[in-house]
Amino acid sequence: MTGIRARPGMVPVDRAELVTRDIDLLADLIGELYVEHTPSFSCPDPNLVHGGLRSATAGGLNVSLTRYGGLAYSAKVSPTSPPVACVYLRGSGVIATAREELRVTGGDVFMMPAHLSSTAEIDDADAIAMRVPWAAADALAEASTGLPAGDLRFEAMAPVSADAGQLFAIMAEFIYGELVNSEATEISALLVQEMTRMAAAAFLETFPNTAMTAGYLPGSGWVPPASARQAAGFIDAYVDQPITLDQIAAVAGLTGQALEHAFRRHYDTTPIGYLHRVRLERARAHLQAAEPGDGTTVAGVARQWGWASQAYFAAAYLQRFGVLPIHTLHTR
Numbered sequence: 001m002t003g004i005r006a007r008p009g010m011v012p013v014d015r016a017e018l019v020t021r022d023i024d025l026l027a028d029l030i031g032e033l034y035v036e037h038t039p040s041f042s043c044p045d046p047n048l049v050h051g052g053l054r055s056a057t058a059g060g061l062n063v064s065l066t067r068y069g070g071l072a073y074s075a076k077v078s079p080t081s082p083p084v085a086c087v088y089l090r091g092s093g094v095i096a097t098a099r100e101e102l103r104v105t106g107g108d109v110f111m112m113p114a115h116l117s118s119t120a121e122i123d124d125a126d127a128i129a130m131r132v133p134w135a136a137a138d139a140l141a142e143a144s145t146g147l148p149a150g151d152l153r154f155e156a157m158a159p160v161s162a163d164a165g166q167l168f169a170i171m172a173e174f175i176y177g178e179l180v181n182s183e184a185t186e187i188s189a190l191l192v193q194e195m196t197r198m199a200a201a202a203f204l205e206t207f208p209n210t211a212m213t214a215g216y217l218p219g220s221g222w223v224p225p226a227s228a229r230q231a232a233g234f235i236d237a238y239v240d241q242p243i244t245l246d247q248i249a250a251v252a253g254l255t256g257q258a259l260e261h262a263f264r265r266h267y268d269t270t271p272i273g274y275l276h277r278v279r280l281e282r283a284r285a286h287l288q289a290a291e292p293g294d295g296t297t298v299a300g301v302a303r304q305w306g307w308a309s310q311a312y313f314a315a316a317y318l319q320r321f322g323v324l325p326i327h328t329l330h331t332r
Contacts (some may be wrong), residue, residue, distance in 0.1 A: 010186040013179060015066075016055040023071065023091075026051040033062060034129060035112060036078040037120075043071035046147075056179035058187050060133030061196045065126065071228035073122040079110065082134040083154060083203055084212045085111040087169045095157060102157045102310030108170075110163035111207045114154045130172045136200040143245050143256035143271075144204075156208040168206040171265040175199060178308050190279075190306035193242035195247035197272070227252040231259060232267065232274060239278045246269060279305045280320050299326045 016033065019028055021266075027039040033055055048070030059081070068091070081244030091269035097116040104110055112118070131299050141152045159165035173237055173294045175195055179187070231252035235243065248271050249259040263271045283305040299310045302325070308314035317325045 007186065009189055011058050011192045012186050013184055014057040016053065019050075019052040021049050021051070023049065023051050023068075023073070026066075026068075028074075028154050029053055029055075030066065032056075032136070034066065034084050034131060035080045037075040039073060039075045041071050043075055045070065054180050056122060058179055059192045059196060060131075060136065061175070061192065061199060062131040063172065063179050064129050065176065065180065066129060068122060068124045069124055071124075073120075073125075077118045078118055079116055080112045080114050082131055083114055083137060084129060084131045085109065085112065085168065085172070085203065086130075087128040087172045087205065089126040089128065091127075092121055093120060093122040093125060095120045097157075099158060104322075107169075108159045108261060109153060109159055109168050109201070109206070126179045128169075128172050128176050130175065130199060132196060132199045132203060136196050137203055139245055139256065140197065140200050141204060141209070141215060143260050145211050146210050146257040149308065154203075154207050154209045159206045160208055160212075160321075161235055164206045168202050171202045174309070186308070188320045189242040190240070191308050194242075197309055206241060221267070223254060225266055226260040226291075227254055228266040230297060231262070231271065235271070235278060236276050239275065239282060243275070276306075276316065277320065283317070284321060284323070284328055287325055290329055296329065298329060299327050302327070 012126055016029060018026060018029055022040075027037070032052070033151075033248070041049075050067075050069045050222050052067045053064055057063065081156050085145050086109070087104055088104050088110075089106045090106045092103070095102050095104070095110065095112070097113050097118045100115065101111055109315055138149045138152050141147045142149050159168065175198075178191075178195065203209075228261050231248050231254070234248055234251040245259065250255050252259065254262065259271055263269055263274055269277065286301050286304070287296070287298070298314070302310050302313035305313075314324055314326075315322075317328075321328070
């Protein structure tokens with residue numbers, strides 16, 4: 001693995017890369033990055049065995065591409081922590097717990113059992129794996145449903161629908177491109193926060209979990225407008241920092257759920273929606289202040305204000321201001 005000291009406002013990208021015929025070595029690295037497991041292997045021709053892994057970690061977010069060839073890989077797997085999901089690109093496999101058995105092949109998406117031991121049988125496979133911090137998924141579930149932190153549980157390996165699985169695969173491949181294929185040694189803390197939030201949201205929307213059935217939880221009651229203004233003021237002051245929902249709520253003396261209700265009532269959006277709104281306004285000001293030849297680009301401004309994808313930034317900018325960001329840059 002590699003590691004560097006990042007500049008202020010940046011997060012180091014820790015990388016691991018391995019190409020080997022020693023599958024024990026590859027299994028050890030997978031155990032270090034994702035899940036504790038006891039592996040065993042069988043191969044008709046040892047000369048055809050090969051394996052590899054390319055991985056990148058920024059903050060608590062990790063994504064990798066693992067390749068197995070010329071062998072069948074079996075493993076007894078411990079419960080995962082934090083959540084890990086895989087996008088199968090090639091090959092086939094069976095993952096089983098005491099409650100369910102899931103057969104996967106190229107194009108399938110699944111989540112490793114988070115609370116149960118399992119067994120896995122994998123033949124000649126390429127797969128993207130992604131890991132998100134429990135804290136990110138917990139906080140998002142609590143803010144959106146009121147589910148108490150620590151009560152989040154994922155209950156099945158398969159996606160809730162084929163469409164949900166496909167969207168998860170697109171998101172995982174996008175984050176893989178941003179973290180691994182980019183070969184960046186550091187990345188903006190804002191981008192890490194947004195990609196982690198996006199990944200956590202995808203886990204919650206894709207795989208059956210207790211937050212999906214938490215709609216019966218009680219509401220937060222009335223929140224004074226002053227508390228909402230205090231939270232909004234904090235966002236305005238620290239919009240260029242990777243602030244969290246917990247931090248915003250603490251400043252206003254609110255729970256995460258109460259904060260969500262307050263912003264929907266007083267600002268017609270969520271706290272994160274408000275944060276994105278303010279960042280869009282700062283990005284527009286940045287574009288408007290640019291001088292010809294100073295090197296300002298739409299992509300650079302987008303990344304500075306937390307958008308990994310220039311396309312997503314352009315779409316949000318157009319919806320907010322009625323013009324594309326490139327027009328603001330060229331007509332300042």
